Amino acid sequence: MELSSSIVNKIINKQINLDDLTNDDLAKFCQIANLKYRDGNPIISDEDYDFIYLPALKKRVPDHFLFKYIEPEGAGFSKEKILLPDVMLSIDKAYSFAQILKWIERLKKTSSEINLNHKDIQIKATPKLDGFAAFDDGNRLYTRGDGKKGSDISRVFDRGLNIYNDSARGQGPGEIVVKKTYFEKYLSDNFEHPRNFQASLIKEKSLNKQIKKVITEKAALFVPFSQLPFLSGDIQYLTNNFENIVTEVLAMVDFDIDGVVFEVTNKDLKNKIGSNRKFHRWQIAFKENKSKAKVNVIGITPQVGRTGKITPVAELEPIILSGAKIERATSHHYGMVKNQGLGKGSVIELTRSGLVIPKINKVLKPVLADIPKLCPSCQTILVWDSDFLICTNHKKCPAQIIAKIEYFFKVLANNDGFGNATFKKLYENNIHKVSQIYELNENDFKKIGFGDKTSANLVNQLERSKKEQIEDWRFLAAFGITRMGTGNCENLLKTYPLDQIFDLDIEKIANIEGFAMITAQSIFDGLKQIKDEFYLLKKYNFNLEITDSNKQKLDSNNALFGKKIVFTGKMNITRNEMKKQAKSVSIKILDNVNSKTDFLVVGDKPSQNKVAKAKKYKIPIMTEQNYLSNMNL
Numbered sequence: 001m002e003l004s005s006s007i008v009n010k011i012i013n014k015q016i017n018l019d020d021l022t023n024d025d026l027a028k029f030c031q032i033a034n035l036k037y038r039d040g041n042p043i044i045s046d047e048d049y050d051f052i053y054l055p056a057l058k059k060r061v062p063d064h065f066l067f068k069y070i071e072p073e074g075a076g077f078s079k080e081k082i083l084l085p086d087v088m089l090s091i092d093k094a095y096s097f098a099q100i101l102k103w104i105e106r107l108k109k110t111s112s113e114i115n116l117n118h119k120d121i122q123i124k125a126t127p128k129l130d131g132f133a134a135f136d137d138g139n140r141l142y143t144r145g146d147g148k149k150g151s152d153i154s155r156v157f158d159r160g161l162n163i164y165n166d167s168a169r170g171q172g173p174g175e176i177v178v179k180k181t182y183f184e185k186y187l188s189d190n191f192e193h194p195r196n197f198q199a200s201l202i203k204e205k206s207l208n209k210q211i212k213k214v215i216t217e218k219a220a221l222f223v224p225f226s227q228l229p230f231l232s233g234d235i236q237y238l239t240n241n242f243e244n245i246v247t248e249v250l251a252m253v254d255f256d257i258d259g260v261v262f263e264v265t266n267k268d269l270k271n272k273i274g275s276n277r278k279f280h281r282w283q284i285a286f287k288e289n290k291s292k293a294k295v296n297v298i299g300i301t302p303q304v305g306r307t308g309k310i311t312p313v314a315e316l317e318p319i320i321l322s323g324a325k326i327e328r329a330t331s332h333h334y335g336m337v338k339n340q341g342l343g344k345g346s347v348i349e350l351t352r353s354g355l356v357i358p359k360i361n362k363v364l365k366p367v368l369a370d371i372p373k374l375c376p377s378c379q380t381i382l383v384w385d386s387d388f389l390i391c392t393n394h395k396k397c398p399a400q401i402i403a404k405i406e407y408f409f410k411v412l413a414n415n416d417g418f419g420n421a422t423f424k425k426l427y428e429n430n431i432h433k434v435s436q437i438y439e440l441n442e443n444d445f446k447k448i449g450f451g452d453k454t455s456a457n458l459v460n461q462l463e464r465s466k467k468e469q470i471e472d473w474r475f476l477a478a479f480g481i482t483r484m485g486t487g488n489c490e491n492l493l494k495t496y497p498l499d500q501i502f503d504l505d506i507e508k509i510a511n512i513e514g515f516a517m518i519t520a521q522s523i524f525d526g527l528k529q530i531k532d533e534f535y536l537l538k539k540y541n542f543n544l545e546i547t548d549s550n551k552q553k554l555d556s557n558n559a560l561f562g563k564k565i566v567f568t569g570k571m572n573i574t575r576n577e578m579k580k581q582a583k584s585v586s587i588k589i590l591d592n593v594n595s596k597t598d599f600l601v602v603g604d605k606p607s608q609n610k611v612a613k614a615k616k617y618k619i620p621i622m623t624e625q626n627y628l629s630n631m632n633l
Ligand SMILES: [Zn+2]
Pocket: 304, 375, 376, 377, 378, 379, 380, 391, 392, 393, 397, 398, 399, 400
């Protein structure tokens, strides 16, 4: 997948704010995290995935195919996929009691349609196993695969894997799991996570002594869902005893679990409510996010943003929240500081989040609000604009100028090593524009006071940022014009090419679909302001990928949008037609698989060489059918 490992690492290490990721990068990151998880090498915790990254993606791209389809499985399985005896879907998730109540309302509505009394709806609660999903038809064991077709992993039974409760084969869906206490005691030194162990058990060609021992000692098992202990009752029982039920179910088994599954047991109701392509609607998993903390505020530091908005940053008594030490938190604006009484000595509530600096949820104990009168950078008197405190000295305020430059390099996202401290130092040496930075050579950096190594690196990074291809809309967005985020920039460039946008009048901009008059005015003013700097920078020949304005396109949120794809094997449609169709919707077709390929689409009798290469580079493989349904045209 086309997300550099350095970006992936920065996200994992929380060096990039979630808010600063583009929709596309966030989606890619979620896909990579999911694939790695299914591969047995999770890169982030389940909590981070469930409560931070996935919800963020859902908020921004509700229709992303991650929410609609089960993703193709990752590397390490036979390329030959076999039809599952029954579809194996994923389970929809609820993160609050309110969402459970919504689900119950849907059940009630559907039960009315089949004349089933609400009182007769029976619900069963079981622990949600965090293992490796599989289907046992008594003859073969299948991976879940894409929900319809999986891989044959019957070998785990040949290897002696036992079934939970010493029950029989052929009980349908379940999970391969390892006992929690056993894992912690005997395996945690050799395996980072139970999933690594499960992956070895399933994928390795031959098992080592230790894994064999785990199997014979029945610490690893296949658990058919039908064998799980459960609580059950009607809707009223569930809603009245929700917290107790959750607590009790979570303590029922000695396996890793990541929630409670609620499901309807009435057959008619199950049939009526059915499923979509990813979930059965008759079941839902409840997951709880408990990482909240009360924290004492030491003081509030005003921080000047690139637009002049002042952001309140609360300095905190350090606390550990979900494994990370947190010393600062931000509030959205100074309106909150004023209204909720945020200041030295106040107590706030924090929730874990994907931000480097988490956001303040609410003030639990207010004090006298700590509100600055002057800009901490240029001492201009601050003014209120609704809830925001603003430094209006946009042209000369050092903090704003530095933040703008920082923003440019961040949005380009094809460079490393330029941080706030670097730009501050440059600013102090009269470098106030991005175009001036691109003029600097190694010697100039040294004269400013950067070390030999740093100077060489900074010059290299500037070169890299020019050579590495970026979309023209990203380049335009980097200038940070108000209302010109990546989405609007792309929209603008779909209609007018980059070299024409500076000649557009307000009316022409306002006529673009999705742009209102106010947006158009602000874009028009903004473009005028950046015009000189834009042409100065353009001279450096950035490698810009031109937005194609005429062709029919995939929605830019589509997972296939702009992706590099290789076809192999016989498909239902001729190769030429497939290529033509793909190109017409901005999918790039490559002839050979390499590390830059995003997906391999396989038909009948695919090239072994291509499949092997895709596996080597961990490139997701999809069937022709998957591919077409993902295009969603
Ligand atoms: Zn200022």
